Each structure stands twice: as structure tokens, then as C-alpha cells.
Amino acid sequence: MKQYDLIIIGGGQAGLSVAYFLRRSNLDYLILDNQSKPGGSWLQTWDSLKLFSPSEYSSLSGWGMPKTEQEYPSKTAFIAYLTAYENRYDFPIQRDTDVLTVIKENDLFKIETSKGIFYSKALVSATGTARKPFIPNYPDREQFIGEQIHSLHYRNTDDLKNKKVLVVGAGNSGAQILAEVSKDAFAKWVTLEEPNFLADDIDGRHLFAQANDTYFGKTDTVPSSKIALSSIVMVPSVKEARERKVLHAVRPFKSFYKDGVVWDNGDKEPFDAIIWCTGFKANLDHLTALTVIENNQVKTIEESTRSALEPKLWLVGYGNWTGFASATIYGVGKTARQTVKEIQAFFNTELGPL
Numbered sequence: 001m002k003q004y005d006l007i008i009i010g011g012g013q014a015g016l017s018v019a020y021f022l023r024r025s026n027l028d029y030l031i032l033d034n035q036s037k038p039g040g041s042w043l044q045t046w047d048s049l050k051l052f053s054p055s056e057y058s059s060l061s062g063w064g065m066p067k068t069e070q071e072y073p074s075k076t077a078f079i080a081y082l083t084a085y086e087n088r089y090d091f092p093i094q095r096d097t098d099v100l101t102v103i104k105e106n107d108l109f110k111i112e113t114s115k116g117i118f119y120s121k122a123l124v125s126a127t128g129t130a131r132k133p134f135i136p137n138y139p140d141r142e143q144f145i146g147e148q149i150h151s152l153h154y155r156n157t158d159d160l161k162n163k164k165v166l167v168v169g170a171g172n173s174g175a176q177i178l179a180e181v182s183k184d185a186f187a188k189w190v191t192l193e194e195p196n197f198l199a200d201d202i203d204g205r206h207l208f209a210q211a212n213d214t215y216f217g218k219t220d221t222v223p224s225s226k227i228a229l230s231s232i233v234m235v236p237s238v239k240e241a242r243e244r245k246v247l248h249a250v251r252p253f254k255s256f257y258k259d260g261v262v263w264d265n266g267d268k269e270p271f272d273a274i275i276w277c278t279g280f281k282a283n284l285d286h287l288t289a290l291t292v293i294e295n296n297q298v299k300t301i302e303e304s305t306r307s308a309l310e311p312k313l314w315l316v317g318y319g320n321w322t323g324f325a326s327a328t329i330y331g332v333g334k335t336a337r338q339t340v341k342e343i344q345a346f347f348n349t350e351l352g353p354l
């Protein structure tokens with residue numbers, strides 16, 4: 001049975017970023033990914049999705065995304081870029097391989113997959129969040145007989161034409177899906193609080209720059225709530241929805257009934273479908289047996305992506321707890337570079353030079 005120095009679980013942008021920084025190492029590593037082609041979870045996003053930053057700010061380390069005709073690249077353009085990135089660096093990736101569980105055996109990781117067993121001395125988990133769509137708990141949700149879909153499963157409005165649709169969630173997904181659905185259906189938007197729309201001239205690139213500055217204490221001119229990476233970027237489709245005057249959100253209902261929702265004042269309103277744009281949680285199920293998961297996170301050493309409890313395990317790309325903005329295209333490179341430095345040091349000092 002072959003034993004690798006390092007296995008990276010997940011071949012999305014986070015896994016590829018780690019691989020990019022491994023190029024000059026001598027480590028014998030392999031990426032395992034459960035999809036049949038490149039693209040990570042971008043393959044499972046809705047058809048019309050546009051990135052919220054121009055290509056320069058939607059690029060991974062080393063090789064920038066080629067400029068696209070439209071200022072905000074489509075998801076198809078981004079998947080093509082990820083595919084070309086992977087080919088350019090010829091990363092070792094085994095696809096169609098679902099990692100089911102990881103256990104420790106004689107100081108090695110034993111990685112049980114849909115395609116057999118792999119062993120490695122160290123492990124990077126970069127499995128993203130798309131397998132764990134989050135839907136908040138509303139009373140009587142199971143009584144609702146209409147359709148309920150998470151944004152993960154929303155593709156386009158083909159099955160929603162002229163229906164009454166409730167879009168739930170205040171992030172970019174909620175705003176973009178509302179913008180699209182409201183053209184073909186009677187759409188209403190529900191958010192916990194008033195959505196935080198960015199000014200028209202602030203898109204992802206400014207968001208990253210401002211967030212960086214604030215994070216590193218360079219400025220206190222912009223209150224942090226205004227620069228949250230979850231703020232809504234006014235991409236063209238959202239601006240267009242504003243012009244149509246449909247970009248209004250109301251506060252949540254209190255429960256469901258058979259045909260729809262019950263608002264706070266007791267009024268009932270029927271809906272044909274609910275689209276939950278309510279986010280995701282880290283997909284860590286494969287690490288359960290290592291007993292390192294607490295509150296759906298793995299505690300990491302401060303300023304590091306290394307697990308505090310399992311020193312041969314690193315976690316990349318899940319959110320701020322795995323590095324500032326590491327769940328974004330622009331942000332993941334910084335933590336990937338740091339992760340590889342730590343892995344390299346681990347092999348040099350703790351295991352002896354290769």
C-alpha cells in the first residue's frame with residue numbers, strides 16, 4: 001500500500017492553492033477530490049452566477065485569471081480558469097474519489113475512500129462548505145407542501161415561472177437570486193436585518209483591500225460592519241433589480257403553515273416555493289473519527305491552519321477560522337502559502353529532512 005507524505009482532501013480552489021505552494025517541495029503528495037472534473041463547488045452554483053470581483057481579484061496564486069469580456073467573470077469563466085490552472089501546474093489529482101473517513105493508524109493517516117485506502121504522514125483538509133447547506137429552523141417547516149430549495153440546488157427560473165417565491169437570506173446569493181427570480185416570478189425577499197448594500201463603486205476588490213487594512217489595523221475609517229465580506233456587492237443584475245424597484249427585504253415570518261408562511265402579525269401568505277439562501281457550514285464529516293471537531297470547526301493553533309489537537313492535520317479554505325478571508329478566491333492564497341510553510345517545517349524539523 002503506497003504511503004504519501006501528504007494528502008490534500010478536496011480539489012477546489014483551496015486544495016489547488018496549497019498544491020501551488022507545494023511545487024518546490026520534495027513532498028510526495030496527492031489531491032483526492034470527489035468530483036469528476038475540475039471546478040470544486042463552482043460546478044454546483046446557479047447558471048447565471050457572476051463573481052463579485054473582476055478577474056484580477058478573482059485569481060489564485062502564481063497565474064492570474066485572464067481578463068473576461070464582462071467586468072465580473074461568469075462562473076463558467078472561473079471554472080475554465082480553475083481547469084487551466086490545474087493543467088498548467090500539472091497537479092497530481094485523483095478525481096471521483098470520495099473520502100469517507102480518516103483514522104489514525106500507527107502514526108499515519110488511514111484515508112478510507114470510495115476508491116480504496118490511502119495512507120499519508122500529514123493531511124490537509126480543503127473540502128469547502130458546499131456539502132453542508134444550512135437551513136435555519138423555522139417552526140412547522142415540514143408542514144409546508146410547496147417546494148423548498150437551498151441556493152446550492154437553485155439553477156435558474158425554468159420551474160418557477162409565474163409562481164410565488166420567497167427568497168430567504170441577506171447575502172450576495174440572496175440578492176442575486178432575488179434579482180433573477182423576480183423577473184419571472186412573484187418574488188418576496190426575507191432577511192433577518194436590513195441587507196447591507198455596498199456603494200455602487202465598491203466591489204469585491206475594494207472590499208478585500210478595505211477588509212485587509214482594517215484587519216491589520218491600518219485604518220479605522222470604515223466601520224467593520226460596513227465592510228463585511230458578506231456585504232452585498234452591486235453587480236449589474238442586482239443594480240438592475242434596484243432599478244426595477246424589487247430590491248426590498250422584509251423581516252422574517254414566525255412559522256410555516258401548509259401553504260406558506262405566517263408573518264409576525266399572524267397574517268398567513270401562500271407561496272409556491274422557498275429558496276433558502278442561508279449559507280453553508282464547514283464540511284468536516286470525514287474527520288469525525290479523529291475527534292477534533294467542536295461546534296462544526298476544528299480548533300487551530302493561533303495564526304495557523306494547523307489543528308491544535310492533531311498536529312499533522314491542516315485545514316484550509318473554510319472561513320476566517322482557517323485564515324482571514326480564506327473562503328474567498330483572493331484570500332485563500334495567503335493561508336495556503338502559510339500552511340505549506342508550516343508543513344515544510346514539520347517535515348524538516350519534526351520528521352527529519354526528506
Ligand SMILES: Cc1cc2nc3c(=O)[nH]c(=O)nc-3n(C[C@H](O)[C@H](O)[C@H](O)COP(=O)(O)OP(=O)(O)OC[C@H]3O[C@@H](n4cnc5c(N)ncnc54)[C@H](O)[C@@H]3O)c2cc1C
Nearest residue numbers: 010012013014033034040041051052099127128317328329
Ligand atoms: C454562490 C457563491 C458565490 C461565491 N462567489 C464568490 C466570489 O465572487 N468571489 C470569491 O472570492 N468567493 C466567492 N465565493 C466563496 C468561495 O470562493 C467559494 O465557496 C469556493 O468554492 C470555495 O473553495 P474551496 O476550495 O474552499 O471549496 P470547494 O470549491 O467546495 O472545493 C472543495 C472540493 O472538495 C470536494 N470534496 C468535499 N468533500 C469531499 C470528500 N469527503 N472527499 C473528496 N472530495 C471532497 C468538493 O466536491 C470540491 O470539489 C462564493 C461562494 C458561493 C457559495
